[in-house]
Amino acid sequence: MEIFRVTGGARLVGEVRVSGAKNSSLKLMAVALLAVGESTIHNVPNILDVTIMAQLLRRLGCTVEYSPETETVVIDVPETIEHRADYDLVRRMRASIAVLGPLIARTGAADVALPGGDNIGSRGLDMHIAGLERMGAIVTSEHGYLVVQAPSTGLVGTHVYLDFPSVGATETLLMAAVNAHGTTVIDNVAREPEIVDICSMLVAMGAQIEGIGSPMLTITGVDSLHPVEYTTVPDRIVAGTWAVAATMTQGDIVVRNARAEHLTLPLEKLSTAGAVIETLDDGIRITMDRRPHAVDVVTLPYPGFPTDLQPQFIAMNSIATGSALVTENLFEARFRFVQELSRLGAEVRTDGHHALVRGKSQLSGAPVESTDIRAGAGLVLAALVAEGESTVHGVEHIDRGYVGFESLLAQLGADIKRETLEDLG
Numbered sequence: 248m249e250i251f252r253v254t255g256g257a258r259l260v261g262e263v264r265v266s267g268a269k270n271s272s273l274k275l276m277a278v279a280l281l282a283v284g285e286s287t288i289h290n291v292p293n294i295l296d297v298t299i300m301a302q303l304l305r306r307l308g309c310t311v312e313y314s315p316e317t318e319t320v321v322i323d324v325p326e327t328i329e330h331r332a333d334y335d336l337v338r339r340m341r342a343s344i345a346v347l348g349p350l351i352a353r354t355g356a357a358d359v360a361l362p363g364g365d366n367i368g369s370r371g372l373d374m375h376i377a378g379l380e381r382m383g384a385i386v387t388s389e390h391g392y393l394v395v396q397a398p399s400t401g402l403v404g405t406h407v408y409l410d411f412p413s414v415g416a417t418e419t420l421l422m423a424a425v426n427a428h429g430t431t432v433i434d435n436v437a438r439e440p441e442i443v444d445i446c447s448m449l450v451a452m453g454a455q456i457e458g459i460g461s462p463m464l465t466i467t468g469v470d471s472l473h474p475v476e477y478t479t480v481p482d483r484i485v486a487g488t489w490a491v492a493a494t495m496t497q498g499d500i501v502v503r504n505a506r507a508e509h510l511t512l513p514l515e516k517l518s519t520a521g522a523v524i525e526t527l528d529d530g531i532r533i534t535m536d537r538r539p540h541a542v543d544v545v546t547l548p549y550p551g552f553p554t555d556l557q558p559q560f561i562a563m564n565s566i567a568t569g570s571a572l573v574t575e576n577l578f579e580a581r582f583r584f585v586q587e588l589s590r591l592g593a594e595v596r597t598d599g600h601h602a603l604v605r606g607k608s609q610l611s612g613a614p615v616e617s618t619d620i621r622a623g624a625g626l627v628l629a630a631l632v633a634e635g636e637s638t639v640h641g642v643e644h645i646d647r648g649y650v651g652f653e654s655l656l657a658q659l660g661a662d663i664k665r666e667t668l669e670d671l672g
């Protein structure tokens with residue numbers, strides 16, 4: 248068990264580089280299953296979830312080599328693959344569900360362990376299931392597994408309307424549709440840059456997809472796809488976290504490899520908070536010279552404000568001038584981290600999916616516990632501006648989304664160290 252020991256007060260100054268998006272890389276690894284042969288994916292971050300996904304693909308029969316130095320994964324997919332994703336891996340990483348679509352497309356069947364809820368609330372699969380059923384699959388739940396069987400002649404193209412632009416359901420149905428008979432229209436799809444990334448890799452593999460980046464995807468099934476070499480889109484959430492870090496610590500950070508166009512709303516909010524945002528050829532620069540103003544935030548599917556930056560913005564609002572209302576529309580339990588933030592002296596009141604944050608001039612260092620990746624990032628940011636020392640527990644959550652977070656923060660001037668609990672005596 249590891250912790251971060253943080254002493255607040257430093258102004259963060261310098262440069263960081265963002266690697267590939269976790270929420271894209273994991274799905275691109277699943278996309279590789281759709282083509283027999285060797286696919287190579289670059290810009291894949293060195294995080295535990297990538298190791299888990301590699302393990303899952305190996306169990307399905309693939310040979311997977313990941314190089315942390317080059318951040319490249321090579322996946323060799325055999326002619327015949329298994330169709331079962333076991334509980335021991337799915338429970339460790341919900342993103343394992345990304346293999347559902349490719350397994351049905353390749354083998355006509357999938358047995359995928361039900362992931363269950365996690366620390367940010369219940370996360371259903373009803374839209375994945377309804378869409379697959381509309382394409383002709385028989386879906387049952389047996390002994391904790393989702394068991395999907397396509398008709399012997401394969402899935403059939405149809406028109407699916409999602410109740411909500413779910414990232415996961417869009418991915419499952421998209422990947423299931425690329426080899427289906429005829430044309431599948433998926434309406435009200437998620438439009439996150441990570442979805443566009445998946446579509447781009449699929450198109451490079453020979454898939455026929457129209458409407459990429461729009462709310463409606465039209466997929467014309469093809470007989471087979473071919474392996475490719477592909478580079479993951481940069482992580483907009485990590486880039487956004489650095490931007491908040493610069494704003495909160497009244498710092499000056501150049502974030503290389505960040506795409507400002509994927510962060511339009513968060514950067515607009517930081518600018519309202521008082522930060523100066525400069526778009527560079529290969530990134531963004533965020534400069535701040537005073538306490539931020541509190542800013543209201545409403546999370547919504549892309550291009551709305553990302554739920555994955557909500558805790559970081561609550562942390563910023565907690566030391567801002569004024570008050571802000573933060574509304575969470577995606578994951579009901581994401582406000583759980585507010586209780587931890589209040590241990591640092593933050594004044595946040597929640598009511599259902601609203602949080603009212605009253606900015607204070609100073610937070611005060613304390614032990615706190617991360618409950619998920621983004622809550623962890625929010626707590627570290629708060630600890631960086633709190634007076635005195637904080638210990639952030641549950642670092643394993645942060646490590647799932649941020650490669651070398653504490654070393655990069657230390658390079659920017661933060662007083663932060665990783666310690667193992669044994670060190671504490």
Ligand code: EPU
Nearest residue numbers: 270342369370371372373374375413414415416555577620
């Ligand atoms: N939902 C349903 N039924 C479904 C599908 C979704 O009710 O069939 C609900 C979920 O319960 C949830 C909401 O819809 O309340 C959003 O779910 P969505 O499918 O859009 O999200 P996801 O695929 O489970 C991905 C990211 C999350 C990110 C969300 C929203 C991955 C591995 N995860 O989750 O990332 O917050 O999209 O953008 O891509 C993170 O990185 O910290 C993280 C949680």
